[in-house]
Amino acid sequence: MLAIAGTSLLPGFTVIGLVLGGVYALAAIGLVLIFRVSGVLNFAHGAVAMFATFVAYQISVVNGAPGWAGLLVAIAAGAVVGLLVEVLTMRPLAGKPALTKVVVTIGWLLVLQTLAGILWGANAYHRPVQLVSRAGFRFPGTHVVVGYDQLTTVLVALGLALATAAVLRYTTIGTAMRAVADDPAAARLWGINVNRVTAASWMAGSAMAAVAGVLITPLINFDTFSLTVVVIDAFTAALIGRLTSLPWTVVGAMFLGLAQTYPRAFSSQSGLGELVTFGLVLVVLAVLFRPGGRRIRLV
Amino acid sequence: MNAPTSDPALRRAVVLGAVVFAVVAPAVLSNYLRSLAADALISGMIVLSLVVLTGLVGQISFCQYSFAALGAFTVGSLVAGHHWSFWMALIVGTAFAAAGGVLVGIPALRLSGLFLAILTVAVALFFDRFLLAPGTWNAFSGGVEPWRPARPSIAGISLDGSYAFYLFVLAVFLLTSLLVWNLRRGKVGRVLRAIRGSELAAATVGLDLTAWKLAAFGVSAGLAGLAGGLSAVAVGSVSAGSYDFLHSVSVAAVAIVMGVGTVASAAAGGLFLAFGPWLLQHTPLSTQYFNLIVGGLLVLQLVFTPQGLVAHNEQLVLAWRARILARRRAADVSAPPDDLDRPPATDELVTSTEASA
Amino acid sequence: MALLEVEHVSVRFGGVQALDDVSLTLNRGEILGLIGPNGAGKTTLFNCLSGVQRPTSGRVRFEGRSVDGLKPNRRARLGLARTFQNLQLFSDLTVLENLMVPVDAFSPRGLVADGLRLPRARIEERRADERARAVLHFLGIGSLATTPAGGLPVGLQRRVELGRALCLRPKLLLLDEPAAGLDAGETAGLAALLSRVRERFSTSMLLVDHDMALVMRACEHIYVLDYGRVIASGAPSVVRDDSRVVQAYLGRGAA
Numbered sequence: 001m002l003a004i005a006g007t008s009l010l011p012g013f014t015v016i017g018l019v020l021g022g023v024y025a026l027a028a029i030g031l032v033l034i035f036r037v038s039g040v041l042n043f044a045h046g047a048v049a050m051f052a053t054f055v056a057y058q059i060s061v062v063n064g065a066p067g068w069a070g071l072l073v074a075i076a077a078g079a080v081v082g083l084l085v086e087v088l089t090m091r092p093l094a095g096k097p098a099l100t101k102v103v104v105t106i107g108w109l110l111v112l113q114t115l116a117g118i119l120w121g122a123n124a125y126h127r128p129v130q131l132v133s134r135a136g137f138r139f140p141g142t143h144v145v146v147g148y149d150q151l152t153t154v155l156v157a158l159g160l161a162l163a164t165a166a167v168l169r170y171t172t173i174g175t176a177m178r179a180v181a182d183d184p185a186a187a188r189l190w191g192i193n194v195n196r197v198t199a200a201s202w203m204a205g206s207a208m209a210a211v212a213g214v215l216i217t218p219l220i221n222f223d224t225f226s227l228t229v230v231v232i233d234a235f236t237a238a239l240i241g242r243l244t245s246l247p248w249t250v251v252g253a254m255f256l257g258l259a260q261t262y263p264r265a266f267s268s269q270s271g272l273g274e275l276v277t278f279g280l281v282l283v284v285l286a287v288l289f290r291p292g293g294r295r296i297r298l299v
Numbered sequence: 300m301n302a303p304t305s306d307p308a309l310r311r312a313v314v315l316g317a318v319v320f321a322v323v324a325p326a327v328l329s330n331y332l333r334s335l336a337a338d339a340l341i342s343g344m345i346v347l348s349l350v351v352l353t354g355l356v357g358q359i360s361f362c363q364y365s366f367a368a369l370g371a372f373t374v375g376s377l378v379a380g381h382h383w384s385f386w387m388a389l390i391v392g393t394a395f396a397a398a399g400g401v402l403v404g405i406p407a408l409r410l411s412g413l414f415l416a417i418l419t420v421a422v423a424l425f426f427d428r429f430l431l432a433p434g435t436w437n438a439f440s441g442g443v444e445p446w447r448p449a450r451p452s453i454a455g456i457s458l459d460g461s462y463a464f465y466l467f468v469l470a471v472f473l474l475t476s477l478l479v480w481n482l483r484r485g486k487v488g489r490v491l492r493a494i495r496g497s498e499l500a501a502a503t504v505g506l507d508l509t510a511w512k513l514a515a516f517g518v519s520a521g522l523a524g525l526a527g528g529l530s531a532v533a534v535g536s537v538s539a540g541s542y543d544f545l546h547s548v549s550v551a552a553v554a555i556v557m558g559v560g561t562v563a564s565a566a567a568g569g570l571f572l573a574f575g576p577w578l579l580q581h582t583p584l585s586t587q588y589f590n591l592i593v594g595g596l597l598v599l600q601l602v603f604t605p606q607g608l609v610a611h612n613e614q615l616v617l618a619w620r621a622r623i624l625a626r627r628r629a630a631d632v633s634a635p636p637d638d639l640d641r642p643p644a645t646d647e648l649v650t651s652t653e654a655s656a
Numbered sequence: 657m658a659l660l661e662v663e664h665v666s667v668r669f670g671g672v673q674a675l676d677d678v679s680l681t682l683n684r685g686e687i688l689g690l691i692g693p694n695g696a697g698k699t700t701l702f703n704c705l706s707g708v709q710r711p712t713s714g715r716v717r718f719e720g721r722s723v724d725g726l727k728p729n730r731r732a733r734l735g736l737a738r739t740f741q742n743l744q745l746f747s748d749l750t751v752l753e754n755l756m757v758p759v760d761a762f763s764p765r766g767l768v769a770d771g772l773r774l775p776r777a778r779i780e781e782r783r784a785d786e787r788a789r790a791v792l793h794f795l796g797i798g799s800l801a802t803t804p805a806g807g808l809p810v811g812l813q814r815r816v817e818l819g820r821a822l823c824l825r826p827k828l829l830l831l832d833e834p835a836a837g838l839d840a841g842e843t844a845g846l847a848a849l850l851s852r853v854r855e856r857f858s859t860s861m862l863l864v865d866h867d868m869a870l871v872m873r874a875c876e877h878i879y880v881l882d883y884g885r886v887i888a889s890g891a892p893s894v895v896r897d898d899s900r901v902v903q904a905y906l907g908r909g910a911a
Contacts, residue, residue, distance in 0.1 A: 041413055041416075041417070043416070043420070089598055089601075089602060092602050093601070093602065098412075098413055099359060099412040099413060099416070100601060102359070102412075102413060102416055103359060103551075103552075103555055103597065103601060104597070104598055104601050104602075106361070106548060106551065106552060106594075106597065107552060107593075107594045107595070107596075107597030107598035107601070108594065108598065109548065109594065110545075110548060110549060110552060110590045110591070110593055110594025110597065111591055111594035111595055111598070112594075113545070113590065113594075114587065114588065114589075114590040114591035114594065115591055117587060118587050118588065118591070122587070225545070229420075229424055229544065231420075232417070232420050232421055232424055235417050235420070235421075236421075239414075239417070269432075269434055269435060270428065270429075270432045270433075270434065270435075271425075271427075271428035271429030271430075271432045271435065272429070273428070274424050274425050274427070274428035274429045275425065275429045277421060277424070277425075278421045278422070278424070278425035278429070281417065281418060281421040282406065282418070282421075285406055285410060285414055285417075285418060286406065478771040478772070479771075481770055481771050481772070481773050481777075482767065482770050482771050485765075485770040485773070485777055485781065486760045486763065486765055486770055486777070486780070486781065486784070487766075487767060487770045487771075489749065489753055489756060489757060489760060490757060490760055490761070492746065492748050492749055492753075493746040493749060493753075493754075493757045495748065496745070496746035496747050496748050496749065497744040497745070497746055497747075499708065499740070499744055500740065500744035500745070500746065500820075501746070501757070502707075502708070502727070502728040502729050502732075503706050503707075503708070503728045503729075503731075503732055503737070503738050504729075504732055504737070504757055504758040504761055504820060504821075504823075504824060505729045505732035505733050505758060505761035505762060505824060506729055506757070506760075506761045507727075507729050508729070514766075514767055518767065
């Protein structure tokens with residue numbers, strides 16, 4: 001009985017899973033971009049997304065501005081926070097071990113998390129920023145209704161992924177970023193302003209986190225903590241892409257979104273998503289990060 | 300670098316003074332402040348668990364409170380649910396946590412510090428949202444109603460009173476600190492520092508890297524589990540919210556701010572974690588600001604004094620004392636070799652890792 | 657009976673044949689030399705012997721017993737010690753502590769004895785300290801005991817590595833370019849030191865070095881590696897005059 005009821009839910013859950021995956025992809029791409037260019041695994045990535053999302057909430061929900069205005073301000077807020085993290089704390093730590101920088105991002109996580117809690121309330125319910133109407137259409141040939149907001153989320157995620165890849169491959173700043181990622185010292189010799197490129201990657205990556213945060217809030221609990229820990233889902237997707245490959249990161253994110261969603265068709269047990277994430281992290285770390293494993297390049 | 304302080308007499312005097320103060324001072328405090336002091340010692344033990352893991356092995360962990368939860372929920376479940384004696388439950392809980400630490404340590408054998416950090420975040424969230432969530436394993440987590448384990452008694456003296464319980468926790472804290480102190484300055488500390496220096500050389504001089512690393516993970520998690528078991532009866536109820544990811548993050552932050560290179564930072568870190576929020580209540584700010592301060596301190600500390608506050612101040616004291624001595628015996632005093640005994644900076648403690656992949 | 661027998665050992669890294677069917681025998685009490693141009697596979701052979709690298713094929717026997725598949729720490733326990741071409745000291749530790757670690761590795765004391773400071777822990781600590789100091793004294797660097805190992809000049813670091821290996825009481829000492837980074841005077845002293853080490857510690861040695869003079873002086877028997885293969889072996893005078901050896905060195909100008 002239960003299993004039958006469960007399987008009949010699968011098509012609808014596929015849509016939800018892909019939307020969730022799209023958001024994870026967006027967050028993970030920002031993470032990978034920052035990691036590749038600056039070598040820092042940003043544990044505060046989710047916190048940056050959370051903070052920017054609350055800025056959007058302030059603009060659009062509290063002050064009643066249109067959703068897109070909130071989104072734009074959130075993107076700007078994300079970029080500014082990313083810039084501050086890089087200029088104030090990463091640049092002075094140049095040459096320090098990667099783990100030291102990771103611990104600094106943990107400090108930022110605490111700061112942003114607590115600050116948002118103080119400004120907007122740590123555990124209160126917040127109405128998410130609604131960018132697109134929740135109305136939907138029936139997917140041709142099925143009973144599945146797809147919301148316009150859901151469709152927008154997936155399209156934006158894929159679009160930004162493609163745009164990032166295109167920027168990295170075809171533009172000057174993208175080429176500079178790839179050069180810095182490969183070898184900062186050599187890049188400097190080529191006359192590339194490494195500081196500026198690194199700062200740009202932090203701004204772009206954090207802005208993507210902001211978009212991801214605004215898009216994900218209708219899907220999860222919109223509170224400070226849930227958004228901050230989205231970072232682990234972004235990590236999982238990024239790990240599937242070995243922290244380097246954008247296409248594999250997107251695939252990993254979609255896979256993670258689906259894998260977290262499908263079990264919910266069969267069980268109402270809470271925390272199944274975290275169980276899936278945990279299992280995936282273990283498997284990916286065990287399989288992909290063997291010493292001497294094959295390496296994949298960015299784009 | 301046998302000991303973090305180069306002057307044993309000074310150290311002995313400071314430790315003795317601190318212990319006497321710790322025994323006497325709470326006698327005049329209110330019940331509330333005494334329970335806060337007990338909390339400080341329990342948090343201090345969790346900082347101590349990071350002194351082992353981060354200070355000796357060079358791994359950072361963001362799931363120490365998950366190990367504490369293993370201890371706490373084992374005690375809660377066995378004492379409140381199955382009517383075990385507290386002592387047996389505490390031993391089982393500590394062992395359970397140590398086993399959990401070994402399990403987390405297994406992937407760490409092959410992963411660099413960065414990836415282990417990600418893994419510990421996943422572990423913490425797995426505990427928060429799944430293992431300890433109502434409905435997953437109610438015999439362990441207690442379901443929706445938290446476990447309410449009663450405090451034990453020692454030799455007929457009940458620990459229900461706040462001062463008696465405080466003294467009991469103080470005794471456990473001092474014993475575990477002594478244990479870690481001994482480990483650090485003996486063979487175990489030397490071997491673990493050697494492994495951190497060069498795994499290749501350590502293996503070729505006959506050290507079993509696997510066994511040593513797992514042992515360190517086990518000891519660290521066991522300490523956290525012991526602290527968790529104590530906290531179960533300190534609070535009197537066990538609920539998942541007290542052991543969540545943010546607690547783990549802030550204890551890791553405090554440990555690093557205080558400096559994971561010294562045992563003394565466990566006491567300082569514990570006091571800070573317990574009394575910091577309380578002090579904030581008496582300022583225009585509220586307890587909410589505590590983690591903001593912790594995070595800010597962590598960032599500032601790593602950028603400015605990478606050895607940690609306790610080690611930093613200790614050095615200031617030593618340097619000041621050396622100056623006085625030098626002035627007194629101006630003739631043939633050579634400056635003490637303080638860089639010999641200088642605790643390693645945080646970025647030397649954490650294993651560096653190649654960013655390129 | 658030979659102390660060390662290497663039988664048909666080969667190592668491939670992807671498309672590179674680092675070692676190709678290498679066989680050699682080392683007798684008890686012998687100082688065996690191993691020379692060859694850069695990239696000839698000398699360090700790879702050392703890695704195979706100490707258990708750091710697993711050979712693609714072939715066997716290694718130590719004291720007549722196969723050590724294939726044994727991890728480095730197990731081989732160390734059997735009496736195989738080594739030094740490293742690119743120094744691998746425990747740089748956080750003092751010189752004395754560096755030498756105590758191998759003694760620690762063999763002592764039975766563990767977490768319990770150390771944590772509770774049982775009498776056994778103190779006895780073992782003193783024993784490790786004494787052994788390490790004795791070796792330091794023998795090597796003439798006793799005054800460096802409390803110096804952090806990481807900051808020493810290369811020559812002294814090499815000597816500390818030698819001391820650390822000796823603290824294992826090795827039956828066989830694998831020395832990977834002990835003269836690299838030493839000046840002419842130090843190198844001359846090294847040959848004398850090595851023969852004193854052999855007498856005092858009754859150990860055998862396998863010596864890899866670029867410095868032909870050192871190897872010729874210290875060793876009774878020499879193997880020559882080139883492109884992963886043994887191209888010559890014999891007494892120093894024989895090897896020196898072997899045309900293939902001369903060609904291997906002169907042909908690539910890497911003497």
